[in-house]
Amino acid sequence: MSGKRIEFWYEFASTYSYLTAARIEQTAGAAGIEVEWRPFLLAPIFQAQGWNDSPFNVYPVKGRYMWRDMERLAERYELPFKRPTRFPRNGLTAARTALIAADEGWCPDWTRAVYAANFAEDLDIGDPALLAGLLETLDQDPGRVLAAADQVSNKQRLRTQTERAIELGIFGAPSFLVGDELYWGNDRLGDAIANAALG
Amino acid sequence: MSGKRIEFWYEFASTYSYLTAARIEQTAGAAGIEVEWRPFLLAPIFQAQGWNDSPFNVYPVKGRYMWRDMERLAERYELPFKRPTRFPRNGLTAARTALIAADEGWCPDWTRAVYAANFAEDLDIGDPALLAGLLETLDQDPGRVLAAADQVSNKQRLRTQTERAIELGIFGAPSFLVGDELYWGNDRLGDAIANAALG
Numbered sequence: 001m002s003g004k005r006i007e008f009w010y011e012f013a014s015t016y017s018y019l020t021a022a023r024i025e026q027t028a029g030a031a032g033i034e035v036e037w038r039p040f041l042l043a044p045i046f047q048a049q050g051w052n053d054s055p056f057n058v059y060p061v062k063g064r065y066m067w068r069d070m071e072r073l074a075e076r077y078e079l080p081f082k083r084p085t086r087f088p089r090n091g092l093t094a095a096r097t098a099l100i101a102a103d104e105g106w107c108p109d110w111t112r113a114v115y116a117a118n119f120a121e122d123l124d125i126g127d128p129a130l131l132a133g134l135l136e137t138l139d140q141d142p143g144r145v146l147a148a149a150d151q152v153s154n155k156q157r158l159r160t161q162t163e164r165a166i167e168l169g170i171f172g173a174p175s176f177l178v179g180d181e182l183y184w185g186n187d188r189l190g191d192a193i194a195n196a197a198l199g
Numbered sequence: 200m201s202g203k204r205i206e207f208w209y210e211f212a213s214t215y216s217y218l219t220a221a222r223i224e225q226t227a228g229a230a231g232i233e234v235e236w237r238p239f240l241l242a243p244i245f246q247a248q249g250w251n252d253s254p255f256n257v258y259p260v261k262g263r264y265m266w267r268d269m270e271r272l273a274e275r276y277e278l279p280f281k282r283p284t285r286f287p288r289n290g291l292t293a294a295r296t297a298l299i300a301a302d303e304g305w306c307p308d309w310t311r312a313v314y315a316a317n318f319a320e321d322l323d324i325g326d327p328a329l330l331a332g333l334l335e336t337l338d339q340d341p342g343r344v345l346a347a348a349d350q351v352s353n354k355q356r357l358r359t360q361t362e363r364a365i366e367l368g369i370f371g372a373p374s375f376l377v378g379d380e381l382y383w384g385n386d387r388l389g390d391a392i393a394n395a396a397l398g
Binding site: 049059061062064065068069072169171172181182183184185187191 | 248258260261263264267268271368370371380381382383384386390
């Protein structure tokens, strides 16, 4: 291993994080860079800024633009995209599950599956039954995994990870950390990878 | 003329617009595309969203990131950059002057000069004496131009242009309009040019 690495900070309700999650492993891998997947929650960060909803709902003009921008970018990346009938969806259980998945080595697959459900298939990723079905497609035991995700200690891990995001100056998703350099937005994936490649 | 064109909407207090203003004429010209320079004011748009200051000041974590991002991008584009000791500066008179400059064919030079003063030299672009000096460097008569900029009819033109920006769904700067497609942010200059090149 070269030891070159990039931290990918994401929130399951984040539209632009879907675009990154679908691409980052291939992009980073081609540059010999290891991706560390860092699910966190944006809601506490947004609430601290006075928003009780996605800024794309709080500021509808910006939201309208974002949906069109997503269509264009998904087309460019040749990714399926369907504007969700509900936005944002609740990614809490999916994020807790991602921590379990990271322990066990299937976090990238899990993350991509959840994003695809949310933004390509318009499914409710806040619904435990939906998540159980996704786990089965990954050959994971839904009962075991969801119970582990729901443990008090695991809930605390997600809170701790979100606090770490705040300490790092993260205010949106996706964000990338390479050494001390923070990058915000799917648009910065290439820059972050290029920096990580410097080692 | 091919008739291919792009509208470049900008506000003189906008940091990222500086990066675009310095590059757009060359980038568009290389693709055979004509740039239409559209100065407008962000303050009325921000005020409608409840902000009485730049969002980079309203949300300091985002502001801190923006200044670092500006440093990185200016370095990449090989543009001089100095974080202004005061932000945002008042671009009202500069924008009114830009409308006169557009009538007379020197708007690109004016726009670049004002941005360089603000973001490369840390000068107060709200100061009429500073603006007069910039006009002299462009061989323009400061007395004549600033009087024309200050006419009631010209002030109304800038208001009308800002209302037009709102109608177009513009919520930040720089923005680009190509046909019916809106693009937001210096990061989207390449995409907007590519679309304009399709004709």
